[in-house]
Amino acid sequence: MPKLGAEPIRKAALINAAIFEVGMAGSLDVTVAQIARRAGMSPALAHHYFGSKEKIFLAAMRYILRTYGQSVRDVLPGRGARGRLDGIVRASFAPQNFQRETVSAWLNFYALSFVNKDAGRLLRVYHQRLRSNLIVALRGLTDHPERTADTLGALIDGVYLRAVLTPGPTDAADAENTIMSYLEEALA
């Protein structure tokens, strides 16, 4: 039933399905058939629109990155250095970004950057942008913004990891608390 203009809808469905399946499985070892079935279509159609499994993964990575970047941008124009800092942290644990499957998928995409050049580039851009945002926000709040930004970045990754590793629903409030407590100590 060729209703025209299916492509963007199908692609979006596949990206969502890929994130869900990867997040669910906790591994990139999911088949195109799984993703396609979850997205309500045949594996052949998934290949038709994306060409390869890697390209599906890359699109999913870009999607997560774009979503996260948007939530940060939504909150950055807040006034004051401390306001921006809190904004970045809050964005990192906002519901859209802190769904278990999203976080799990994101961590698993880290692994993709080992074998795939484009994935590596995406990840580097993300890390660099986060670092730069944090440094700017930390200026004036501490004497060593670089060191604090690096520690904060690592801590966020670690909290992500633990959130995914812990069974049961992810607890965004708890995660955010851990980060905020650290900031209290670091900026005292």
Place this chain on the structure above:
Amino acid sequence: MPKLGAEPIRKAALINAAIFEVGMAGSLDVTVAQIARRAGMSPALAHHYFGSKEKIFLAAMRYILRTYGQSVRDVLPGRGARGRLDGIVRASFAPQNFQRETVSAWLNFYALSFVNKDAGRLLRVYHQRLRSNLIVALRGLTDHPERTADTLGALIDGVYLRAVLTPGPTDAADAENTIMSYLEEALA
């Protein structure tokens, strides 16, 4: 050439090879053939000694855990809470435990705990023991040892993640510095 007593040697070689290959690939998606070739034997022999690929992975996990536990135990009888705390941290970044392939393999084994019950149990034991060791060491150094221990645990995981993600050789000194700086601030 059946020189008697090959089993422990072969098993050790396979465990090392598995850690190396998983660490190298940044993924559990390595074949038994790869592992066996790296260990200098046929895939059939690997199956003969371990029975399945999962069992090789589990043995590798246990090996990493045992090695880490030993380095902690070697250092714990040091006197003073602060000495013990530093000891645990130092053990976490000791050369045997902080080789790129080892850390990478360890993080990838996290993923195994999603699908494999035994791997999940191993991981939980490790996390619980680390947490408990940290809490004991932190008692007397801070008013909220639990919170600090959890933050510290997450930070170590995050630093592991970043060390592996950063190209080039892993920098143990830098990693240890990050943790120590955090402790300065947290225990001030």
Place this chain on the structure above:
DNA sequence: CCTGTTCTTGATTGGTTAGTCAATTAACGT
């Protein structure tokens, strides 16, 4: 020697999966 045991592997099997292709269906413009 000979016999049993350990060690070792080539060959094979059964199952899985990414990716291709030809054919079908249905909208759209003319």
Place this chain on the structure above:
DNA sequence: ACGTTAATTGACTAACCAATCAAGAACAGG
């Protein structure tokens, strides 16, 4: 009506891989 184009899939293939097995090779003890 009709030809063009987008959407869609079933069937297929080529590759890969975990696991099995039967058989060979080498040593120890008697």
